[in-house]
Amino acid sequence: MLKPIKSLVFLFLLFGLQFLAAQDSLKLEQKEIHVKWMNKLIDIDGSLDEDVWNLAEAAGDFWQYFPTDSLKSSDRTEIRMLYDNKYLYIAIKVFAKGEDFIVPSLKRDFDARGNDNINLLFDTYKDGANAFFFGSNSQGVQREALISGGGANYRDFINTWDVKWENASKIYGDYYIAEMKIPLASFKFKDQETVWRFNSYRFDTQSNEISSWSRIPQNQTLTNLAFMGDMIFERPLDKVKTQFALIPYVSGNVTKDFDIDQTTTDFSIGGDAKIPFGNSLNLDLTINPDFSQVEVDELVINLTRFEVFLPEKRQFFIDNADLFSDFGNARAANPFFSRRIGIAEDLEGDNIENSIIAGARLSGKINENLRIGVLNIQTAEDAANEIPTNNNTVVAVQQKVFSRSTVGFIFVNRQVTKMSDFVEDAEEFNRVLGLDFNLRTEDNKWIGRAYLHKSFAPETGDKDFSSGGYLEYNTREWKFNLGSTYVGEDFQADLGFVRRNDIITVDPVATRVFYPVGSKVNTHTIEVRANSTWSPDLDFKYTDGMVDLEYQIQLRNQSSIEMALNHRYTYLLEDFDPTGSDEGEPLPAFSEYNYSKFDFTYESDRRKDFSFTARTDLGQFFNGYRYSLTSDFRLRLQPYFTASFRSSYNYIDLPDPYSTASIWFVGPKFEFTFTKNLFWSTFIQYNSQDEDFSVNSRLQWRFKPLSDLYVVYNDNYKTTPFAPGTRALILKFTYWINI
Template sequence: MHLFWRWALCFFCSVYAYSQTGAYKSFTVKYTTEKIVLDGALDDYAWEIAESANEFWQYFPVDSIQAEKKTEIKMLYDDTNLYIGIRVNTAGRNYAIESLKRDFRAGNSDNITLLFDTFNDANNAFLFGINPYGVRREGLVSGGGLDLRGFTISWDVKWKGESKIHDDSYTSEMVIPLTSFKFREGETKWRFNSYRFDTQSNEQSTWTRIPQNQNIYGLTFMGDMIFEKPLGRSRTPMAIIPYLATGTFNDRENQNQENRLKVGADAKLSIGNSMNLDVTVNPDFSQVEVDDQVTNLSRFEVGLPEKRQFFIDNNDLFADFGGARDANPFFSRRIGIAKDTADNTIENPILGGVRLSGKLNPKFRLGFFNIHTQKDEANEIPAFNNTMLALQHVVFARSNIGFYFINRVAFGSDEYITRDERFNRVLGVDYNLISVDNLWNGRFYLHRSFQPDISGKDLSSGASLNYNSRFYGGFTDWTYIGENFRSDLGFIRRDDIVKGTTGFSRTFWPVDSYVNNHRFQAVAQQIWSPSLDMQLTDYTFRGSWEARFRDQSQAEVQWRSEYTYLFDSFDPTGSDGVELPADTDYYYNTIRLGYGSDRRRILSFRGETTIGDFYNGQRLSIEAGATLRIQPKAFLSMQVNYDQITLPEPYSSADIWLIVPRIEITFSRSLFWSTLIQYSNQRNNLGINTRLQWRFAPLSDLFLVYTDNYYVDTFSPKVRSINLKFTYWLNI
């Protein structure tokens, strides 16, 4: 027994040491007074005295050797900026570039990305990236980078970068104002890592070694960048971002045409080194990309991502409560939309709002917003005031406890304001577990809602635990939502449920094989109804095999067995035909095959097909997509979804199509044109959205946006709009 405990102690110490590689890999960021010319050439004298972050580790195709192609990162700083010089060795000049548009996705092109954990908490980080053509991107990582929910490149901030291409390398220079970061005054160290995609050598590498079962942007495995002298107070200038928008809106079905002129502004003010205050007055989101249409064969609402800049910064502080799929009490897209008298979703303009978020100290985060929406008497929509307070405190090494309070109140005493619309309040507490080595993570939460004349069965609670090692993975996730729990600003797919999901996976890592890794996974999910004596309402068992190959292509085979009990009548085709009756149940099985080609190629494709039972009928689904790069100016893509639903008479059968071509042309790094066409016969809509964007100054844009919609069954016009919007970023 004594020998066992000695072995166990050595094992856990080694795991801890491996996860805290920042203590063993570091470099010094020297203070400079030298002038650095931003040209991407690295020929300034200052770079000769700068220390390097080098000796990158390979992440893919294997994660146990040094990278074949060397990468070197140097940093300097003064009282105003952080200066970064990068040299990336390559096999040649045949780079894969998506386009010249800012905020590119990294995985299918050549680029390098830097992660800065400025509070050394392994939970949140700032992200900056650049490619061989000098195209930049910036983003935020939250929740430790456990999954894509904690990764966004929608965040914008002012900084500069240039690159220069050589025969067997490219060099980049970046100048990032210290005001672009949030950090504690007097700080001497940030946690740091960098990851790089090299398409010519088919290599992905990181400065600090990361095992492949962990995300390449995860914050567990990082090193240290040590400042030569402590950082001072960083005074971010107040930014005023006024806009002027004009356009015409034509509802051709109802013969209603309006000419619109809107003026408004956003303001950004830093409070200390760590807090942001955002103010918006009469915001306009006409330049925001339209939502992607989806084919929905389920009985429930589909959640779509937030794209509005006002809600992006520190969004995890507000949105990361409860269960993301079933019981999220705050979903920012609820603000600014509403239902009209015909139960159609329409825009409900925001009059103004304030949003305060950031860190009070290294372990304590605060978030608060108050947003007021406009009254729409014609559509019987009252004015609402929406408020949320969120607090989060780090406990142990990386875990945290969060508390929130949401208050939504209707203003006015109009007859159409029903009693249950008067107010909705939600109060909750969450505990988020992340182990030091990222082997375990989980969540435990308890929420309660308050609304008029409702008492009891108004709780939402859940517990989840995930295990992620190199060879084995497993999770269990349990959710309870009472039939009276309600969050008007949340995403609650259904209530009156107890839901349990448990999964197990085994991953294999072949040596000297065309297969990089492959995995077998089994997942079982059951849903019961508490109000019906825990009657089983849904059951799903899923078994799958997934493989990733050395050329980065992927394949999947999946089998599903499902059971569904319908409480309400339902038309699975969404075609307004004869519905399946309520109080009936169905058993059905499907099999799915999928393949995705190497995304590094000029032309890449993916496809999957699902075939099998569907309620009391049959289903055949085919999904295909392809992308074509005409480097570096154009990026073209096509998505086609086909669902053939065949049900016995007298129930509805349908052929459902979703066809989405997308064209992106980048004339330069400041002039972009994109067109998105979406054809959906399930939604009876053909939508065209085309947008020209000219970034004439940092974060200052001129947008010209044209949107058109048609009914597809009659090809008759619905709604057309043309908008011209001017925004300008002013520092005061």
């Protein structure tokens, strides 16, 4: 039997002495930019012809982040800021080797990788935990986001957040100017504040550099809020009058169900409202929300025994999302996962939409150190699918402690509000109480978490707890992480994400990074990670084990290579067919397997018009073998067209009488950005595992800021035999009204 912990003891002891002696050679300076108050009219046109810009202090002197973090940037970047009672004005002069700026798309919220852009981060409460993000490129295309969790992981970057602001860019030979006008009401901040924390970073494709104003070590993320300077206002910021916003919509659709040969039409009306309370709190209301325009999820080939985690994309749930969702273990036992609301299972176990009647959410800062969030949503009854009407409530409180750490409390409640005949007594309610501590040191060398959660249900046992935590130490050369999770057999989180019950896990990780000098290689990384899982209810039976040895090479041309050897041990507690076939012979419960494989991944330089990522896996799989090839080809005809072609092929060969299968996923996607306000995207997907072929085509016209007209076409087919399933044409109109 595999013993991952024992196999790592020698490596951790070997690393230990160097770990204790490891010291960062990078010395960080504290930077400042002074922001001058003014009352002049500024035209946002990408031309700094107003005299007042000459009075603004310039912040520059950027440091490289890539390819090295020890040199100044080779191309200058100058940032100037001004403000009045309503707006923050920003002028950025971005120098380059020439004017061959890469702009893959005119669509808002573009991906920063592989193109030229400049980005700004504002930590308005100086808590090192949350920030507002704004960015632009040489064509004036906007991007904005919310940053949570200290920005230590890129998953803390939420770019589905939208807000009204102005931006214009203009190219002047070997530099471009990005000029911005951001309403102060878009930020949350304390009245009479004089200092924010601030940083900026840019991607420079011509010099092949990534740089930042406040110096950031390469072992940290670009969005990490531990590495910022001060933004000092000439006068205290007054309380800003924030506007009440109404966002009504009307939507109509025609749907054909080929299974029953029936065509239906539907017309709906609803909307959202945003009601501010001072500079720090916001009340969001929604009535009969419609999410038909939201980008569809990518179909996933799932060869595991567990549910797949998919991200939230619906706008209503985005603002301050971390306040509700950043509890517990995100991938193992999260007490609140917003995608549980508005989605339910039909009688055949398939996910379907469960209509939301109305919802409200109050979230934001009470003071400099205290955040609160209260969410309440009522979902509708679907008697045909035996789905009851539920009231869903979440209360979250987060208190800052020490320099950047937080203590959080969460209460989650799902309550059936009408006990129909098909509702069993055990399903009447589910509640979770939780307490979390998140550690973030000032320099971000130490981060961690500890949590304890308890669930409540009408019929449950006493093993209704979940607890765990992790501790990570991170320097430029070394990273060590040790985590553990417990999920009791009776722990239940109906509005959360619980991958499996009755487990205790231990997860050690050790990473060493090398920085060669004078080489085409930028970094070498060796990582050893393990996972061990026991079942407490089975006398601590050892059920799962994993040991991975990974070697990563980051080249200076921004391409990368990754190789990995990994070994798995699995003790099945239930029958399981790894191919996911409905007709296959499953592997029997209470059988055990040891199997190993080799992975190889290559990602090419994303700055090129054509780039790709390819991955292959080869080796054992349970009691047989598996070969897989995954690829993602990307084409850019800037700035009007981008295309990607994602595909994966898995061949699984298990001995008789078990299954042998070839599983395909093919997903081409095409995006046309005719202007900054007119976009057309088409996403085609085929998944042989689910016998599903679908087309989603969406035309979006942003006729005014945050006001849109959508035309959406959905087509779904069954593939065995190939026949149409459902087809829908949707027209949706949304309008943002400030009052």
